[in-house]
Amino acid sequence: MSLTIYGEQLSSRLLIGSALYPSPQVMKQAILASESQVVTLSLKRQNPNEQAGQQIWQYLQEIVKQTKGYLLPNTAGCKTAKEAVTLAKMSREIFQTDWLKLEVIGDDYNLQPDPIELLNATEQLIAEGFKVLPYCTDDLVLCQRLYDLGCQVIMPWASPIGTGKGLMNPYNLETIRLRLPEATLILDAGIGKPSDACLAMEMGYDGVLLNSAVALADNPVMMAKAFAQALKAGEQGYVAGVMEQRQTAHPSTPTLDTPFWHQN
Amino acid sequence: MNIHINGQAFTIEHEASINVTAALKLHFITAQQSTFAVALNGDFVSKADYDTTRVHNGDSLDVLLPIQGG
Numbered sequence A: 001m002s003l004t005i006y007g008e009q010l011s012s013r014l015l016i017g018s019a020l021y022p023s024p025q026v027m028k029q030a031i032l033a034s035e036s037q038v039v040t041l042s043l044k045r046q047n048p049n050e051q052a053g054q055q056i057w058q059y060l061q062e063i064v065k066q067t068k069g070y071l072l073p074n075t076a077g078c079k080t081a082k083e084a085v086t087l088a089k090m091s092r093e094i095f096q097t098d099w100l101k102l103e104v105i106g107d108d109y110n111l112q113p114d115p116i117e118l119l120n121a122t123e124q125l126i127a128e129g130f131k132v133l134p135y136c137t138d139d140l141v142l143c144q145r146l147y148d149l150g151c152q153v154i155m156p157w158a159s160p161i162g163t164g165k166g167l168m169n170p171y172n173l174e175t176i177r178l179r180l181p182e183a184t185l186i187l188d189a190g191i192g193k194p195s196d197a198c199l200a201m202e203m204g205y206d207g208v209l210l211n212s213a214v215a216l217a218d219n220p221v222m223m224a225k226a227f228a229q230a231l232k233a234g235e236q237g238y239v240a241g242v243m244e245q246r247q248t249a250h251p252s253t254p255t256l257d258t259p260f261w262h263q264n
Numbered sequence B: 001m002n003i004h005i006n007g008q009a010f011t012i013e014h015e016a017s018i019n020v021t022a023a024l025k026l027h028f029i030t031a032q033q034s035t036f037a038v039a040l041n042g043d044f045v046s047k048a049d050y051d052t053t054r055v056h057n058g059d060s061l062d063v064l065l066p067i068q069g070g
Helices: A023-036 A051-066 A082-096 A115-127 A140-149 A170-179 A194-202 A220-240 B019-027
Strands: A002-004 A009-011 A014-017 A037-044 A070-073 A098-100 A105-107 A131-136 A155-157 A184-188 A208-209 B003-004 B008-011 B017-019 B037-040 B043-045 B054-056 B060-068
Touching: A002 A051, A002 A184, A009 A170, A014 A023, A014 A220, A023 A051, A023 A220, A037 A051, A037 A082, A070 A082, A070 A098, A082 A098, A082 A115, A082 B037, A082 B043, A082 B060, A098 A115, A115 A131, A115 A140, A115 B060, A131 A140, A140 A155, A140 A170, A140 A194, A155 A170, A170 A184, A194 A208, A194 A220, B003 B019, B019 B037, B019 B054, B019 B060
Parallel strands: A014 A037, A014 A208, A037 A070, A098 A131, A131 A155, A155 A184, A184 A208, B003 B060
Antiparallel strands: A002 A009, A037 B060, B003 B008, B017 B054, B037 B043, B037 B060
16 A cells, blocks of 8 residues: 655655664665655755765665655755745755655744744745645644645644654544545654554554654664554554444453353 | 855955855855755755856855755
8 A cells, every 4th residue: 555645656654864863874774674765854054065965965865766765855944934935945956856844943942833934835835836745733723724725745743853752642633634534644753663653554644754763763774664564554454444442341252151151 | 245155254355246156166166066056145046047146245145955854
């Protein structure tokens, strides 16, 4: 079962970041182990003559070639719609893609997205032809507004970036899924454990985007494999149909004629 | 005139303005290096416009390159 992002079919439902790994080599091994076909990256001030940035860029190009995948540039660090739009245009020129993970941060403490600037930026970027994947809070109305503006993909947070706290508000996330059945929903940020990703998939989310959970693991490559399996398990669980919870116990083994059975 | 490129100050004598291509050369950057993009005072400048876009006294150029990101 595949994930569709703006018309592109992907074999994996995992989107993965390229930051914070112990080395570029481990980054490449972990991303390949994750089976992800979408890798996020960013832009920063550098001199093109410096080699460090060029090396990372070469690794990322190799990964995308090997996975037949896609780059997903982000607008990390932007705090206004104007900054995000400028950075988006710079990304498009470099990476030759209309895809954009739109981040507009409103608070430095928890890196919470600014919903007003996010909507402003989204509107401008869609008008400029971008295919926007907005990173947002788990606010139903905000997600609805983003969808109404034309975002086919919405990416609410599980919890603040880099915290690894998992799904803070499962009710909110389930409600977004219920109310936006046609949107492609990707849970982004705050994932800590493979079971977090599995839970999101069991809720019917279409995918998960994470970075720190793999990059900061003791063994990033093994953790990448664990996440790949967790997403598949969660997806299959959702498709298979989870049983309804019941208030009282029900014996799973038939009681009639079991040894020492007594009719009460 | 004085300009900034990635926060670094540059002084250009006897010019009221220069184009982006010339400004980038101050930072040893040539347009042939494909993996960078430029903003002038916070607005994107496409590669096609480097020769015609003028940089004036007090302006700031940002030259951005790919890095890892989440």
